[in-house]
Amino acid sequence: MKTRAIVGALCAVGLLSSGPMANAEDLEVLHWWTSGGESKAVGVLKDMMEKQGYVWKDFAVAGGAGSNAMKVLKARVLAGTPPTATQIKGVSIDEWAEEGVLANIDAATKGWDKEIPPAITKFLNYKGHYVAAPFWVHRLNWLYINKKLLDQVGGTPPTTWPEFFVLANKLKAAGIIPLAHGGQPWQDINLWEGVVLSKGADFYNKTIVDLDHGALTSATMIDVFDTVRKIASYFDPGTAGRSWNLSSAMVIQGKAAMQMMGDWAKGEFLAANLVAGKDYLCVPRPGTAKLFMFNSDSFMFFKKDGSDAATKGQVALAETITSKDFQHKAAYYKGAIPARSDVSMDGFDSCAQKSHDDFVAAIKDNALIPSLAHGMVQRDATLGAMRDVVTHFVNSNEDSKTAVQKLAQAAKVM
Known part of the structure; x- marks a missing residue:
């Protein structure tokens, strides 16, 4: 990736970390969810991971619908200090996977092929292995x-x-x-x-x-x-x-x-x-x-210590993201619907209920349209x-x- 040109500029404004890398079981998470509803959704995940004994290191970069965060991410990867996971979506996952920097999270994906619609899972796979976990569908x-x-x-x-x-x-x-x-x-x-x-x-x-x-x-x-x-x-x-x-x-x-x-x-x-x-x-x-x-936000996971396999913390993070409990709570706060098709819509408002019904109908009618x-x-x-x-x-x-x-x-x- 052509990222060297931005490293100096990012260091100059203090966006590129100069400290030591996070410990293997620390979870440094890069995202751009900073509005009210978004922050609540991230807070749910943070609390769930901390209850499991992990240290959550929030790395929020606001603005530009993620373009600012992606600039920071490219510089971090180039510098050899990628975060544990980062917010991402769609075809960008393949672009990162082609660089050989993503971790295999297959250990966390039992049941995904049945629980998550193919329209979503096709973005999470690279050469037969999962490298990202889905949050919700918008x-x-x-x-x-x-x-x-x-x-x-x-x-x-x-x-x-x-x-x-x-x-x-x-x-x-x-x-x-x-x-x-x-x-x-x-x-x-x-x-x-x-x-x-x-x-x-x-x-x-x-x-x-x-x-x-x-x-x-x-x-x-x-x-x-x-x-x-x-x-x-x-x-x-x-x-x-x-x-x-x-x-x-x-x-x-x-x-x-x-x-x-x-x-x-x-x-x-x-x-x-x-x-x-x-x-x-x-x-x-x-x-x-x-x-x-539609679009679907995901977390993709980066290799740590040169290993293709995800760390214990990354597997736990992916499993938590796709748990029914998190999918329900996070989608509720975010205004979305769960990425898993087997999560109950009880408690969601009429807009979300309609969104879910229309999503299911669109899959059957081949009317599910990806967002440019x-x-x-x-x-x-x-x-x-x-x-x-x-x-x-x-x-x-x-x-x-x-x-x-x-x-x-x-x-x-x-």
Whole structure:
């Protein structure tokens, strides 16, 4: 990996550890879960591991939807001081495995093939061995709505983009910010891929998964960018650089009516003691009702002392992550659903119940769609190039025809 260039910079700002490596049974865990709901979920795991006698060394690196944490991780691995485990998702696991730095955690995986859906386990394996453990499954194509503000304008949850724009105009006329959005590249492409998804699973797969040139430059893709441009017209002036959880707070506090975000946002609503169906609504984004766009967070484990096999602590950590007790508690706090299919949904709110039901249905109907924005489809180079095109479009006056040509060029980056 081309990581040497960042080591000096990270040392200079104090992000690269200069102390001794952690003891074999100490658990240094790198992640970027720092919001309210996320912190509670991590806290559950920390408590469980400490009760087993392990020393939890929390290494949280906030910001950038994990991009900041990945910079730190690359430098640590290059320096020969990898953490015990790190938060990761999707195709990035294979990229790290190809570097020969991941530990085999097969000893912790009894029953996984039956308990965890194949759509998830395929990301956890490398050449027949497990190297990562799954936490939960997130649905990406949610639209959150403040029910009080919706009722105030006599609106109904939109199921199509024309309906969304009618509602947005009503809200705007009433002096309400229609849509809270965070102007960060990962949030821009998260919004954009939801519009791509609204054109159907076949179109999404052709453009995002297959990178088909004809589909990427089609009239349908031009319409996607036109729709995104219109959505962006309902952003408030404070959008630039805003973190996703601050956008959630705007909806929670009644400062904005809607937010397009994955179901981790629901963890913020839960932390604010809001009740799904009463205080807020969670509905699929326009045009995506029968589709389930997902990502799945995991911990991947690094070799220690040159051994391919995971340490005792790493095995215990993987077993704890995939235990029914942790899966239930962590998914509840995070706003997600368990990665294990045999975990009870008792106690989860109506949004999570619907998410679980839709997830099961999507598996049967072949409507489970991996998220580009969250690293479940393309490798970093291609994702980064496509993300740059989208975020430039959102933050400029570029026309849609130019944007699709740039997108097609970006898709060639491998």
